[in-house]
Amino acid sequence: MVTPSTTSAPLLDVRALSLGFGASQTDLLKGLRYSVAPGETLCIVGESGCGKSVSSLAIMGLLPKGAATITEADIQFRGAPYDLSDTAALRRHRGADIAMIFQEPMTSLNPAFRVGDQIAEAVRAHRPVSEAQARDRAVEMLGRVGIPAPEARMSEYPHQLSGGMRQRVMIAMALANDPALLIADEPTTALDVTIQSQILDLIRDLQAETGMGTIMITHDLGVVAEIADKVAVMYAGTIVESGPAEAIFNDPQHPYTIGLMSSMPRLTGPRERLATVPGTVPTIETMPKGCRFSTRCPFAQPLCAEEPPSRDFGGGHHALCHFAPLNDWLEPG
Amino acid sequence: MPEPILEALNLTRHFKIGGSLFAKPKVLRAVEDVSLSVRQGETLAIVGESGCGKSTLARMLMRLIEPTSGQMTFEGRQIDRAKGRALTELRRDMQFIFQDPFSSLNPRMTVGRLVGEPLETHAPEMSAKDRRAKVSELLAQVGLRPEHADRYPHEFSGGQRQRIGIARALASGPKLIIGDEPVSALDVSVQAQVINLLADLRDALGLTLVVIAHDLAVIRHMSDRVAVMYLGSVVEEGPTDEIFASPRHPYTRALLSAIPVAEHGRARHQIALTGEMPSPLDPPSGCRFHTRCPFAREACRADVPALRVTDTAPGHRAACHFFEEIAAEAPLPRATEGSGRTAAAQARFAMYADALAGGTLRPRETA
Numbered sequence: 001m002v003t004p005s006t007t008s009a010p011l012l013d014v015r016a017l018s019l020g021f022g023a024s025q026t027d028l029l030k031g032l033r034y035s036v037a038p039g040e041t042l043c044i045v046g047e048s049g050c051g052k053s054v055s056s057l058a059i060m061g062l063l064p065k066g067a068a069t070i071t072e073a074d075i076q077f078r079g080a081p082y083d084l085s086d087t088a089a090l091r092r093h094r095g096a097d098i099a100m101i102f103q104e105p106m107t108s109l110n111p112a113f114r115v116g117d118q119i120a121e122a123v124r125a126h127r128p129v130s131e132a133q134a135r136d137r138a139v140e141m142l143g144r145v146g147i148p149a150p151e152a153r154m155s156e157y158p159h160q161l162s163g164g165m166r167q168r169v170m171i172a173m174a175l176a177n178d179p180a181l182l183i184a185d186e187p188t189t190a191l192d193v194t195i196q197s198q199i200l201d202l203i204r205d206l207q208a209e210t211g212m213g214t215i216m217i218t219h220d221l222g223v224v225a226e227i228a229d230k231v232a233v234m235y236a237g238t239i240v241e242s243g244p245a246e247a248i249f250n251d252p253q254h255p256y257t258i259g260l261m262s263s264m265p266r267l268t269g270p271r272e273r274l275a276t277v278p279g280t281v282p283t284i285e286t287m288p289k290g291c292r293f294s295t296r297c298p299f300a301q302p303l304c305a306e307e308p309p310s311r312d313f314g315g316g317h318h319a320l321c322h323f324a325p326l327n328d329w330l331e332p333g
Numbered sequence: 334m335p336e337p338i339l340e341a342l343n344l345t346r347h348f349k350i351g352g353s354l355f356a357k358p359k360v361l362r363a364v365e366d367v368s369l370s371v372r373q374g375e376t377l378a379i380v381g382e383s384g385c386g387k388s389t390l391a392r393m394l395m396r397l398i399e400p401t402s403g404q405m406t407f408e409g410r411q412i413d414r415a416k417g418r419a420l421t422e423l424r425r426d427m428q429f430i431f432q433d434p435f436s437s438l439n440p441r442m443t444v445g446r447l448v449g450e451p452l453e454t455h456a457p458e459m460s461a462k463d464r465r466a467k468v469s470e471l472l473a474q475v476g477l478r479p480e481h482a483d484r485y486p487h488e489f490s491g492g493q494r495q496r497i498g499i500a501r502a503l504a505s506g507p508k509l510i511i512g513d514e515p516v517s518a519l520d521v522s523v524q525a526q527v528i529n530l531l532a533d534l535r536d537a538l539g540l541t542l543v544v545i546a547h548d549l550a551v552i553r554h555m556s557d558r559v560a561v562m563y564l565g566s567v568v569e570e571g572p573t574d575e576i577f578a579s580p581r582h583p584y585t586r587a588l589l590s591a592i593p594v595a596e597h598g599r600a601r602h603q604i605a606l607t608g609e610m611p612s613p614l615d616p617p618s619g620c621r622f623h624t625r626c627p628f629a630r631e632a633c634r635a636d637v638p639a640l641r642v643t644d645t646a647p648g649h650r651a652a653c654h655f656f657e658e659i660a661a662e663a664p665l666p667r668a669t670e671g672s673g674r675t676a677a678a679q680a681r682f683a684m685y686a687d688a689l690a691g692g693t694l695r696p697r698e699t700a
Contacts, residue, residue: 047520047521047522047523048491048520162609163383164609165609192382192383192547193382193547193549193588193591193592194382194587194588194591194606195382195609196591196593197591197593197601197603200593219520219521220593221521221595222592222593222594222595223593224595225593225594225595225596225597225599225671226593226601245597246597246598246672248597249595249596249597249671249674250597250672250673250674250675250678251674251675251677251678252678252681253681255685258681258682258685259522259685260521260522261595261682262525262682262685262686263521263522263524263525264521264525264550264595265525265528265548265550265551265553265554265555266550266553266554267549267550267553267577267589267592267594268594271553271554273529273532274525274528274529274554275525275685275686275689276522276525276526276529276689277522277523277525278526278689280490280492280493280523281490298685298688298689299684299685299688299694301695301696303696323696325677325681326681326684327677327680327681327684328697329696329697330684330694330695330696330697331694331695331697332687332692332693332694332695
């Protein structure tokens with residue numbers, strides 16, 4: 001099924017993104033491809049070290065210097081080329097039309113400044129407004145993210161706020177300049193479940209109001225099911241499967257997606273022994289040739305040492321596997 | 334019904350905060366009047382959000398901190414004031430697994446020494462050779478290899494480190510293990526491995542487990558009974574299936590309704606809670622949940638509710654003045670079912686489980 005939003009022109013269109021690491025230039029990220037349209041939510045899901053955060057840091061121009069080199073980048077933003085080597089242009093985008101929020105709001109806020117001043121500073125960095133206007137905007141934003149008595153909260157320091165309130169402040173700051181694209185990296189992971197649902201609702205409401213595109217990076221398939229229009233599943237620096245949320249949840253094709261979903265304890269149904277994904281993620285030094293999941297895949301065959309093809313299941317649903325769909329290729333032996 | 338192995342009666346822990354020559358210190362009421370009983374061979378889960386006092390409770394049960402008041406017994410022996418030899422013996426019988434496998438293992442000790450250390454304390458008569466053999470056996474039990482004994486914690490992944498922590502906890506041959514968020518720092522696929530390992534060890538060694546966690550799906554999977562905590566008190570407890578099928582306390586109902594479920598098209602019918610948990614420095618009067626409870630009435634502000642038996646199953650109790658009325662008037666909102674997996678996808682999930690269990694597959698001739 002193709003949702004209407006997937007057919008509109010993409011806001012951010014990553015046609016190819018690869019990062020090399022170390023002397024051997026092993027691919028830290030390999031040929032990533034995804035897009036997000038206005039008003040749409042793309043969830044990038046994967047486990048620690050799969051590269052889901054690194055890819056968005058690269059797009060924001062926030063990769064630490066010398067850590068990795070961009071070996072391939074073909075990206076369009078609002079229909080124009082988006083050049084990852086143009087640091088001045090990236091700085092103009094950052095916090096203006098592309099904003100980012102992070103997992104731990106305590107480390108993203110400056111503990112020595114009042115939250116109101118921090119939001120006002122973000123406004124003044126990108127807009128020619130007076131201090132008073134920036135302040136008014138900050139109060140307005142704190143109100144919009146559901147912080148009670150925003151005037152009074154303006155003069156508080158981050159440590160005086162709870163985790164949920166801090167994340168609301170981060171969202172207020174990120175959205176202060178009406179970004180076209182919001183990148184949210186595990187925004188609810190550090191929060192309790194009742195607060196998490198408040199923050200997800202808030203992001204969804206603000207998105208409906210402003211029509212911004214959202215890339216949500218998460219490890220939690222529950223969060224994905226809740227808010228994603230499209231999903232990209234990452235494993236060891238590659239997108240192994242991507243497509244509309246319905247296809248990923250109801251008709252997953254890649255063995256890693258199936259393994260990940262099988263590993264999750266469920267809230268309903270019988271309490272059976274959990275299936276797992278055996279072994280651990282390969283390191284950059286031990287990365288196998290061909291399919292990167294082959295060392296942990298219970299279906300692995302000799303052919304898997306060769307680069308897997310991207311199989312197309314229609315409606316924008318792709319999986320990187322020699323043997324997808326498994327039903328057609330494998331039989332009990 | 335099996336005998337209780339660990340019992341706590343009216344356990345309370347207060348912390349004094351601040352204070353000076355001229356100012357009275359404030360009292361942080363971390364745990365208030367909690368009574369629990371853990372039965373031989375069962376897994377009891379203690380669940381709650383940050384700041385509910387679940388970790389303080391776990392540390393008291395483990396005697397890592399002392400209760401302000403209340404009693405605890407382990408196999409009938411009073412342990413809340415145990416010292417010296419009695420405490421050492423208790424430590425042999427009761428062990429702890431910590432949340433963070435990165436900070437709970439000394440980075441300067443080899444895995445062999447980390448796992449062997451409890452043996453030096455609890456079985457000092459054991460020879461070095463026997464100890465090494467025992468360490469190998471423990472490592473094998475948790476799915477590690479004997480040669481791992483010579484390596485250091487930093488050489489291992491998060492899941493492997495948690496296995497080391499478990500081997501260390503098993504070394505003294507405990508009867509009961511308390512895990513404080515034992516799997517919450519792990520990735521989903523590795524988390525499943527450790528959950529299975531703990532279940533296997535419990536069955537093989539006849540262990541009793543107390544698991545502190547915030548992830549309700551993990552708890553449902555691991556536990557036989559659940560105690561739900563809110564702001565220092567147990568608000569509901571009972572058999573796991575009962576708590577998930579028929580929660581009675583408004584807080585448990587809200588907590589369960591807030592969990593996002595990994596199914597497409599499933600609409601959550603959430604019971605919204607307003608605001609955040611109040612400070613344990615200044616807890617609300619009466620029912621501590623009344624400031625956020627959608628059903629709060631006048632009586633809730635005045636009287637502290639006691640845990641009362643519910644109608645659903647033996648051993649299911651809730652601390653709410655009005656849970657009968659609430660259950661009758663406001664039936665639990667049921668989530669709309671998701672659209673469900675396609676038949677072909679269901680077949681793939683079955684193939685995955687088969688292949689994991691050792692079934693072999695080969696490429697079809699026609700392919």
